[in-house]
Amino acid sequence: MVDTAIDIKEIRKQFPILHQQVNGKPLVYFDNAATSQKPQCVIDALTHYYNTDNANIHRGIHTLAERATSAFEDTRKTVAKFLNANETEEIIFTKGTTEGINLVASTFGRKFINTGDEIIVSGLEHHSNIVPWQMLCEEKGAVLKVIPVNEKGELIFDEYVKLLSDKTKLVSVNYISNALGTINPVKEIISEAHKFGAKVLIDAAQAAPHVKMDVKALDCDFLAFSAHKVYGPTGVGALYGKRALLEAMPPYQGGGEMIKDVSFSGTTYNDIPYKFEAGTPNIGEVIAFKSAIDFVENLGQENIAQHEDELMAYANDLLKDVDGFTPVGTAGKKASVISFLIDGVHPFDLGQLLDARGIAVRTGHHCAQPLMEFFNIEGTVRASFSVYNTKEEIKYFVDSLKAVIKMFK
Template identity: 70%
Template sequence: MKEDISTFDIQKIRNEFPVLNQEINGKPLIYFDNAASSQTAKRVVNSLIQFYEKDHANIHRGIHTLAERSTKGFEATREKVHQFINSAEADEIIFTKGTTESINLVAQSWGSKFLKPGDEILISQLEHHSNIVPWQLAAERSGAIIKVIPINEKGEILMDEYKKLLSEKTKLVAVNYVSNSLGTINPIKEIITLAQEKGATTLIDAAQAAPHIKIDVQDLDCDFLALSSHKMYGPTGVGVLYGHRDILEAMPPYQGGGEMIKDVSFSGTTFNDIPYKFEAGTPNIGEVIAFKYAMDFIDEIGHEKIAEYEHELLDYANQKLNRISGFRPIGTADKKASVISFLIDNVHPYDLGQLLDARGIAVRTGHHCTQPLMDFLEIDGTVRASFAVYNTKEEIDVFCEALENIVKKFS
């Protein structure tokens, strides 16, 4: 029987994540690497066990009981995503391996049909490599040109410069909702509205936003939006691409094979309707089914409560960290999700990461797949601590004390 977490009891929330109840190097695990991948809720794991022990069968094409149960569970997740992001209909939800594949799908399918020589693609300086490289490849294939929206030293998009870059040549604006490296929350609705005024298509990388911010694609009025299950307390290998029906119907298939066809002969093929046109082959069935339970977990607590609690953690951590000698925050946007990137004077980020791991504290070090951003900031990388709804102020206390001890050893 699952816990009732609707009243926001931190211990009940932590009970959903048995992985937290272990020691690493003789110390209680403190997991601050949630921007890379959050931990998986117990109800999600139970769903996976149920599928592989009781329901394992391929979907859509079978008429036997297991196939029907699998299909029902798979499509129930599609309906849940539809509700979770408020799409106009469930058929606008396409399942992929993750945000990376979702963006690649658009870059290859939409890009192959709609990008022409001289068209301009706008991306920001904050982007993850997954929202840079696919567009570089698309530009190389089509003759389109990539232009970069600059940011300030706080890690905020310079909106005046963005407006200057927009023109009748702008074919696509592809930006993240929340920066994975700095935690910056971008003014995404304004970015979309300005792009629409120039007739541009918009794609939003919502991988970092989905666990922290309530997403309403109809309110945002974006053309595409991508997210990943594993950032949202769900399993790996599952992603979502949302797209307006009219745009998806106008796009050619991404891959060929089973499920994405209606009829096949050696003289030609008739493609399936959306979303199946973009879901060739056997998908990650059990993991897609389990993803529904991760979204249920988020909905039970509520995005508003999650955001409020995580903001408390962020403020508390910033106050404590700023007292540490040599602490230098990287990314100080006025609007931030629960991510703190930083450096400590005279201590290499990799050394910090290893020394913290020796104390049972998991953080991320490096360029966080945002090398162009690091080049702009003139640094090689950072230490990144990112918080989730199951983290606590007590864990932050231990983290800060560990950092202080490390600083003393290097001073």
């Protein structure tokens, strides 16, 4: 197995949180699909803003306001480049992927979805890419359809094509499943939807840290992701939308910044992207978001993906020898997630006993209850890897898993 072109020891030095003990053991953090840890450069960018530049943006003419505004808008440029968007105005800052999806549901949906129209999601979706569409369908009298999943945790593409029709107005699917790590054929999904004039939203929350995203090559209409899963702060995300669509959509919220002129006789809305950014945003976190993307770009997403693929292959090889190990989700194309069960041991018990050994994994339904229902299970144990994880950590994890299992035999 070929080593990656990045120095993992040097990378780990950049993450202060990793150098601690949990329950008397060195921390092994395998909950990266929930949130990634933050390098020192991101922490420094956040504290620098509050230490030196704290001011509201866009509307001030004093020095602090100008510095904060410049740094805030530099992040927008960085995100646009990260996604290969046509222009910076196509990038809207949000609280995260969930708000990005809700924004599209509330604005595109409010204007363009009508009674009898159809919206398609998949059986692999996070609740945040199910519930907003259910709410919209209930309000509008539209119909929600679901792409079925096979036993490997892959979308059944032929069944998806059968769902498409002239009634389809929107398809909203994840790029990578948070629960299973399945990588979906999003380019093909988009292409098929466009044959019927449907728009496509990609939930890229899990994809952003693992694959190079190119909205022009994909030709997606919308794409949403969160900073906190790509080494950035919590409470911040970005929504990409094609200019023509964003300009045609009504505002999401009313307030400051999203207006040009306000009077009691009427209001003129601001240009994009500001039309969708009402109120004072999460300024410091947006500024630090740039440092997170710079961190990824400096390492190279191909190098990150290679390292994570090596970790996953190594883990899968070791886990074969674990008594009662049953993987959940064995798709041919996966990214950085191993979801599993151990015969006779509840996932919650496994999670607690691994935590006693300093190992952080996620247990439960992973906000994907319909997917768990498909597999006829309550939930799984999920180990998810990132660029700062090591084979030594995986070996310790598997050895600890074996020791925990013996306690139940």
